[in-house]
Structures are given as structure tokens and as C-alpha cells.
Amino acid sequence: MTDQTITACEQTRARLLEAAREVFSQCGFQGATVREICRRADANVAAVNYHFGSKDGLFAEALNFAQLKALQTENATADKCPKNRLRLFVRDFMLMLLDEKSASRQCRMMARELADPTPALDKIVTEAIAPLHEFLGHLIREIVGDKVSETECRRGVYSLLGQCVFYRNSHPVLQRLTPDLRYDREEIEAIALHIADFSLAALLAQKQADLPA
Amino acid sequence: MTDQTITACEQTRARLLEAAREVFSQCGFQGATVREICRRADANVAAVNYHFGSKDGLFAEALNFAQLKALQTENATADKCPKNRLRLFVRDFMLMLLDEKSASRQCRMMARELADPTPALDKIVTEAIAPLHEFLGHLIREIVGDKVSETECRRGVYSLLGQCVFYRNSHPVLQRLTPDLRYDREEIEAIALHIADFSLAALLAQKQADLPA
DNA sequence: TTTACTTTCAAACAAGCGTTTGATATGTTG
DNA sequence: CAACATATCAAACGCTTGTTTGAAAGTAAA
DSSP: OOHHHHHHHHHHHHHHHHHHHHHHHHHHHHHOOHHHHHHHTTOOTTHHHHHHSSHHHHHHHHOOOHHHHHHHHHHHHSOSOHHHHHHHHHHHHHHHHHOTTOSOHHHHHHHHHTTSOOTTHHHHIIIIIHHHHHHHHHHHHHHHOSSSOHHHHHHHHHHHHHHHHHHHHTHHHHHHHSTTOOOOHHHHHHHHHHHHHHHHHHHHHHHHHOOOO | OOHHHHHHHHHHHHHHHHHHHHHHHHHHHHHOOHHHHHHHTTOOTTHHHHHHSSHHHHHHHHOOOHHHHHHHHHHHHSOSOHHHHHHHHHHHHHHHHHOTTOSOHHHHHHHHHTTSOOTTHHHHIIIIIHHHHHHHHHHHHHHHOSSSOHHHHHHHHHHHHHHHHHHHHTHHHHHHHSTTOOOOHHHHHHHHHHHHHHHHHHHHHHHHHOOOO
16 A cells, blocks of 8 residues: 555545535435535445444444634634623634635535534534533633523524524525525624624623523 | 224225324425334325325325414404513424424424425425514514614514524423423423513513614 | 456445335214 | 226336445655
8 A cells, every 4th residue: 555545545535525514405414415416526335334334333433523613712812801701702603614715614514514413413513512602601601600500601602603504504494584685794893793783682681681591 | 984984994095194194294205204104094005195195285185274274363462561471372383393292293393394395395484484484473563662673673583583483492401401491380380481472572682772784 | 367355346235214105094074 | 707997005116316336636745
């Protein structure tokens, strides 16, 4: 196995992974077919099972939470006030979710599978979603202070994430409601700003209400 | 064709429709199989095509927006202040979405298909979702007043609906994050109250900010 | 070159899908 | 009763799915 063989083999693997991310993020796990993935990767149908064992294995390896985690660590070190960090997070998160030019199809793969349990959902939850929820829980806690209950704080996370993923999950519907809808960078940033300000106003009101829920 | 035949035939139809709503709302259109629906309806596999022409036809007939529309007309005549009407709407809507005992699996069928275009999505959008968005647009307009832009008003609708459907669409994930999660009536009403108050606080802040977006 | 191993490929496999068929039972009508 | 229309059913059809197979091609070491 020379360097050439290695690269040849790994090139096929890489092409398969890239094609898989494309198709999985577009069609979901159920909707995606091995044949379509191999067609886009210029590979034989048997390649998936040879290199990854199964469709499930390919899906698991195609997942990559690096960008989502990078977003969090970056955000944590941007030592501005928590409100600005929230605005920053929502902006970056929405760009990951909506920007077609974004390299991170992985987030869209995840978003697509949330409603439809996949063999890999457990991995997604423990490795990506749980940390994300925890991160947002801390951020929101910084904003609302100590008086707000843990339950209400968690629901704040849900409210924030719910608004964010809505634009992705309901895209087919929104497209039909407003046919001239385009998610260019300007539009995405406007949406992100709305979500952040909307949520901040609500959180600050919660803080002032100060009621134990 | 006596009354007996009529009822026998219509009983089969009714059983198929009921089973279809069960399975479609659980598994989605793609995931649901004609065989499983027929099994639950104690009917032959050919029954679906005999009575409804196709799986698509069954899905279209299984859809029923009556309850969703009733919710809106009821709400409109409950001539309280718009804030209370919003609270009321969110409560009823969340009960439709989350309460397992609720008779309306149709809403859950819809919610499941929003992300995954189905042959019937156009019908769903024009007959159910578009009117719902319009209804909520008016309600929110009443709350924020005339100064807020149409775009910002529409985004308010998205923020509200996003929070609501999040609990349904992300249910498999939330279940894994908090395994002891149960959507009993008390929990649903608490969630609904959170969403309504969260959104009201944000909308009122928007109204006072008063900026043309 | 020969031998051993890895990677690719066309073809086929078994299982599941929505749908169709032709017979059979059932109830209605002349 | 006989003739007819309707509803149900087991069985099969055609197709797509993920996966497997065994041969062919390619590469590395002896």
C-alpha cells in the first residue's frame, strides 16, 4: 500500500463522505439512497459497504460536530457582555443553518433528523445537542440572573432554539408562503438579529418579573 | 346497496382513515406503509387503493383542518384583549400538538410533513397554514400596533410558531435530554404559558422600540 | 515475474414498497 | 331464482431499497 494507494482509497472515502453530506442534508436519512450518493461520488454502489460497512456507518462518519463546537468555544472567549454573545451566537448559528454557501452541511443533516429518530440520533444528542443546550443554558443564565428557575431557564433555551430551527425545518412551507424568499447573507443576518432581540427582550422581562416558576 | 352495505363499506373507510392518521402522524408520509395502516384497520392491503385510489389519496383524505380552523374562529369571538387571546391560542394550539389524548392527530400529521415535502403539502399550506399565519399576523398586529413594520410582524409570527412546533418536532431529542419528560395536561399548559408570556414580552418590547425595520 | 493483498465493479440477492389482479363472498335488483 | 354490482381477499407484479458476491483491475513486496 503505497502513498498513491492510500490517497486513491482515501479520495474515494472523502468523495463518498462529501456526497453523503450533500444528499443526507437534502433528503434526510430515509430519503437518501446509497445509489444516489455513489452516483454523485462517482463510485460503485458497493463502495459504501466496502468503506463504511453500511448506510448507517456512512451516516455516522459523515456527521461532524467540529464546526458547531468551534462556534461555542469562539463565542465563549469573545468576552463581551452576555447579550452581545447571544446576538453573536444566533448570527453564527443561523449562518450555519441557512447559508447555502456554508461549508457545514452537517448542521443541516442534524436539523433534518431531529424529528425522525435515526440509528445515529443518540450519538447526535450526546455529542452535539446536549452540549449545545448546556452552553445556551449557561449563556441565558448569565442574562437572566439567579432568580429565574432552572425550568424557566431551560424553556428559554427551547424558545431560542425553536425560533432558530424553525426557519430551516419549515423552509418548504415558508418558500410556498412567500415564493420570493431567498436566504442571502443579508436576509440571514436580519433574521438572526430579530431572533436575538426578540429573545433578549423576553429574557429581560423574565428577569424583571422575577417569579419562581 | 342497502344501509348495511353502506355502513359496512363506510366502516372500512372510517377505520382506514383513523389508522392512517395514527400511522402518518407517528411515522410521517414516507415512513408509513400501506400494509401497516391496513393491519391496524383490520383491512386487506388492497383496501387502500380500492377506497382511496392510492396512498397519496388516503393521505389527502386523512387530512382534516376542521379543528385547526375551529380553534381560530373560537379564538376570534372570545372578545378579550389580544394578549389574552394570544395566551388562549397558544394553550389550545399546544394541546392540539402535544396532548396524546387529543383527537386531532391531523395537526401532528401536518407538523410532521412541514419539513418533508409531500404530494399534499401544497394543499396543507393553502388550506391550513396560510390562513393560520394570516390569523396570527392579525392578532400580533393588534398587540404591537401600527408602527411595527410588516416584515417584523411576520417574523413575530415565525418566532411564536417556531417555539410551538419545536416541542413537537424535537420531541425525540427532548425525550433523550430529559428522559422523565411527560406531556401531561399540566406540563402542556405550563409550556404554553411560558411561550405566550415569552412572546408577549418580546412583542411589547418591539412595540415600544418602535423602530422601522 | 510471481505472489499476495487491496480496491473497484457489474451483477445479482433478499426484502420491502405501492399497486394490480382475478377469484370469491356478499348483498341488491329484476 | 337468476343476474348483477359491490366489497374483500390472497396472491402476485414491478420496482426500489440496502447489501452481497465473485471476478477483474491495480498495487506492493519477494
